[in-house]
Amino acid sequence: MSLGALRPSPLVEQATDRLREQITGGAWAVGTKLPGEVALAESLGVGRSTVREALRALAGAGLVQARQGSGVFVIATSPRQDWSTRLRQAAITDVYEVRMVVEVEAAQLAARRRTDDDVTALRGALAGRRHAAHADDAAFVAADIALHVAVVAAAHNPVLSSLFTEFVPVLQRRLLDMVELLSLRSADPNHGDEGHAALVDAVAAGDAEAAGRALRDELRQTLAMLQSL
Structure with a gap:
């Protein structure tokens, strides 16, 4: 041939x-x-x-x-899909279930390992999320994810940070779809502020149990809304 x-x-x-x-x-x-x-x-x-x-x-x-x-x-006639491709093609509910496993643990680690700089970054990210409540949905979702990125970063585990970075493009697109479809911000432009504030406070206070609980509760609520679509 x-x-x-x-x-x-x-x-x-x-x-x-x-x-x-x-x-x-x-x-x-x-x-x-x-x-x-x-x-x-x-x-x-x-x-x-x-x-x-x-x-x-x-x-x-x-x-x-x-x-x-x-x-x-x-041994195969179609190439093996990489992780990013699998995430893009996966059901968002499946992605969220994995996100819960990863990020709840990250939040607990963050509460145990956070530094003063981490706390400053978390407070700044929370303020950025609140400021974005006055902006459009895309800016608000981006600010929301930035806060979660800061929580994961405070865990000081580069593998966790890299793994969560892979989730970000999928989360940003799907969360924006959800916010727009369900009009989540029509009644409350700063949707979810209380839960995010509790998460930041728990990490800052070094309370791993409270940090994990706050994040788990928030992600479960979001997952339930995604399952309703």
């Missing part, structure tokens, strides 16, 4: 794309052993090192697997 020689630009990316097209297009079915590195290099018009890097990329995408002494085999 001739795959066609490649143009001289990022050769690894081109080789990866060309091989991926063959796999996803059905040229090589699941269970098929790919041609050797030499044969692939000749077909693509590149060096063996380029082919090797391309195969590593395909293995990372979950399409192929190297078996020692046997070669490289196709």
